[in-house]
Amino acid sequence: MTQAVKTYKGYEIHPLIYPRRPAEGQPSRRPDAGYEASVRICRVGANPAADGRVFRLPYLWPFEASGKARLACMAHAEQLIDGRVDGQSVADL
Template sequence: MVKTYKGYEIHPLVYPRRTASGVTNRNSIDGGYDASVRICRVGASAADEGRVFRIAQFRPFEGAGKARMACMEHAAQVIDGQVDGQSVSDL
């Protein structure tokens, strides 16, 4: 699922959270999901992969859908310059 926002493509990256033992389990209550988002310019070449921004989350997301929604919200905030230390200005 790729969305665009203000001339950027937003690619949500959702993956099962690793437990303390290093095992991933989609069905585990302790597992859940972590997320990052890849942002690149619309129409960028394949060589320009953009930049990946991890979503800092103390607790895992309960479901993949919630993680994807958080990706979209975080990407919009990064693109709008509202996240300290994260910028797309040089893409």
């Protein structure tokens, strides 16, 4: 699977989608547990691992599908870049 990377206003957006962790006391992950998401943002051409920053998406419930999580990552990253998320900024990247 190739990772979807989008550019927006001079930044690269890297969605990070992962299976939801099992609840305390559960022996393994349930297939229907859903997905959680974060997004890594860096300047275009920068090394994402070294020069980027990871922002966790502030959702109370897991995403039911990885595609929905990916779309939410892209929308959240655009809001961060546009300065519409209180307490978080990418201005210093």
